[in-house]
Amino acid sequence: xxxxxxxxxxxxxxxxxxxxxxxxxxxxxxxxxxxxxxxxxxxxxxxxxxxxxxxxxxxxxxxxxxxxxxxxxxxxxxxxxxxxxxxxxxxxxxxxxxxxxxxxxxxxxxxxxxxxxxxxxxxxxxxxxxxxxxxxxxxxxxxxxxxxxxxxxxxxxxxxxxxxxxxxxxxxxxxxxxxxxxxxxxxxxxxxxxxxxxxxxxxxxxxxxxxxxxxxxxxxxxxxxxxxxxxxx
Numbered sequence: 001x002x003x004x005x006x007x008x009x010x011x012x013x014x015x016x017x018x019x020x021x022x023x024x025x026x027x028x029x030x031x032x033x034x035x036x037x038x039x040x041x042x043x044x045x046x047x048x049x050x051x052x053x054x055x056x057x058x059x060x061x062x063x064x065x066x067x068x069x070x071x072x073x074x075x076x077x078x079x080x081x082x083x084x085x086x087x088x089x090x091x092x093x094x095x096x097x098x099x100x101x102x103x104x105x106x107x108x109x110x111x112x113x114x115x116x117x118x119x120x121x122x123x124x125x126x127x128x129x130x131x132x133x134x135x136x137x138x139x140x141x142x143x144x145x146x147x148x149x150x151x152x153x154x155x156x157x158x159x160x161x162x163x164x165x166x167x168x169x170x171x172x173x174x175x176x177x178x179x180x181x182x183x184x185x186x187x188x189x190x191x192x193x194x195x196x197x198x199x200x201x202x203x204x205x206x207x208x209x210x211x212x213x214x215x216x217x218x219x220x221x222x223x224x225x226x227x228x229x230x231x232x233x
Contacts, residue, residue, distance in 0.1 A: 003105060004030055005037045007114070007195025007217040010080065011055050012044035018221045019055070023062045030073075031065045039195045039217060040078020040099070040114035045157060047149040048142050049088040060092045067093035076101065078114045078196065079129065083138065102187050111187045115196030115216070118175035118183065125173075174199065180214060181207060193217065 011019055030036045043055060066073055075094040077084060089096050100113045120126060131137050141149065163169055174197055184192055190212040200218025204211065 001032075001034045003035045003037070004033045005039060005112075005193055005215075005217060006220045007039035007078070008041045008198060009038070009220045010041055010044045011059060013055055014044075015221075019058055019062075021221055022059075026062050027065055031069050031071055033071065035072045035074065036066070037097075037112065038073065038075045038094070039112060039193070040076050040116075041080045041195065042075065042078070042084070043081045045153040046081035046084045047146065047153050048083050049085045050142075051146050051149070056088060056092075060088075063092050063094075076112060076114055079116045082133065083142070100183060100187065102189060105191075108191055109187075109189045111184055111189045111192045113183065113192065113194040115175060115194035118179045118194065119173055119197070120176040120179045121172040121174075122169070123172075173197065175214075184212065191215070 009018065009022060011022065013019075042059070043053075046053070046056075063073065073092075073094045074097045075084070075089060075092075076097045076099050084096075086096065097112065099117070100111055102109055102111050104110075116125070116129060132141075141152075144152075164173060175194075180192065184190070184207065190207060190210055192213075193215045195217040197216060198219055199216055201216050203214040203216070205214070206212070
């Protein structure tokens, strides 16, 4: 048995092959696991549980085998879907996890994060992250019509493409090692699993005179395996 970790699926109607791949993954792999953890950016954009999103509807349908088999699925917000709420999570059969969270992974305390909060060198993004995670900002945003929210999200995605596509910004969009160590020290762990940076790797390093590792999940749909990170009993 395994525990599966995935992130950065960016499910979107414009890329139907990824939706097909996810349905196969749930049916053939995830249903046989001890648990599935989705560490953010499940959707390309999420503008509220009330938006009646067809991608969300298809996701709920795809998760039916997990619900019927009572296999646990945990979801942590990413920077694209931080407005996903309890209503949709219940419908899909997911349990919301705060970012960060520590789990006991077969005897090893493991810190889970989406990863965007570790990119502390990217000051403009961190300022927007702080603003958009506030209850007041979210209340005001969700009070707009679905059409207004959709227009905002489309504009934000276009600006994000320009920003992330700039070579000048490439270095600041990766995690800051001091932020990594501070998070791990605060959590009291020697293993961290996160996504967001789209730079899959396992980084071993010495941490407070102990061997530690940082596991980075890549774009789920680009992996050669359907589960890039797994842990055996």
